[in-house]
Amino acid sequence: MTKDGALPKGFERPTVSASPNDSSVQEKYEEVKSSSKTITLRISKFNPEKDLRTAFHAFTVPYQRWTTVLDAILEVKSHQDHSIGVRYSCRQATCGSCGMIINGKPRLACFTKISELDSDVVTVEPMNNFPLIRDLAVGFERMFSTHKRIKPYVIREDSETNPGTKEFLQSPEDVEKYIQFASCIKCGLCNSACPTMTTDSTFIGPQGLAQAYRYVADNRDQGKDERLRIIDEPHGIWRCHFAGSCSQVCPKGVDPAMGIQLLRGYLLGYRK
């Protein structure tokens, strides 16, 4: 980036942020659009309050090799259809807001480049196994309440914030046991990919179970028995069929399927 904040030559983004009603801006947009490579972006549109069925609306969108699916959706939202319902925030795979099904696979829209999809048609749909709010936005209430249920915090009598206490030291080996599970951004892609969640609406899900493992494996935590009791129920850990699709789709490299198997070890008594 140059000192005045402009992108270097050749890296300018084709998007224009002004109102599409401004005719000069619209002309500029059309010019950029005609000079770039384009894809057809098919967006699932459904408003539960007034629509009877899902409809796919197709838009032609210009893209560069760094254009993400979220960029393309926002391009359409800015210039072609303002009514598209989409949730996003950080645009850097940190907030976990923009999970959706992209060309049949659950992915983060901000973390998926159009060029890597290797397709002239990109289809975006809302995540499976979540209640639909509108178009691409789904409700996270159940996932968050399940996450809360497994007590996602270190449980112990004393606290490192009390005066006179020191921080709870851990060796690198201790940290290694759970650190990958601490990378979870609660995007819900694992729950969306889980085949059990499709049929069992009360299943805890890979997100909650992986977080349960994250705290059970943390040697600072003393709430292991409490958490194991929560997940040891008819719709808990035992309903995982080890399909492994949760681990396949995680954008942060978390392996919930492994976490679930390790957690089963505690319940079967061969892990302490």
Next chain:
Amino acid sequence: MSNIIRESHIMKIHYLTALVAVGFVIIHIMIRFTHGSFANSLEFESVIANYKSIPYAIVLEAMLILISVHGFNGLRIILLELKQGNAYENAVTYGCLAAMIALIAYGSRTIIMASMGMVEA
């Protein structure tokens, strides 16, 4: 049901019955290959003769119990995944339990009657 027994205990029984049943089925197949003609093994007299051998009747009874427990718990799991709700889940759990007991009772009755010579051609 989850108030009476924890799901992990049920699953331990589920895994254990599967493993032990495989062992008994291997014994059963080995006996079929080593004792008498395999081709005639399903003839009425051969079947009744099997029941009259007490160790073999015990193997059959063990297989009946192990496979029933494992199978009906598997059915319960499948049905619980298909639909949820307290009334439905209780009906499935107790229904499977009742069906399992009924099958074991009926199968045991057959084994006992045949081994005691109460079934004749």
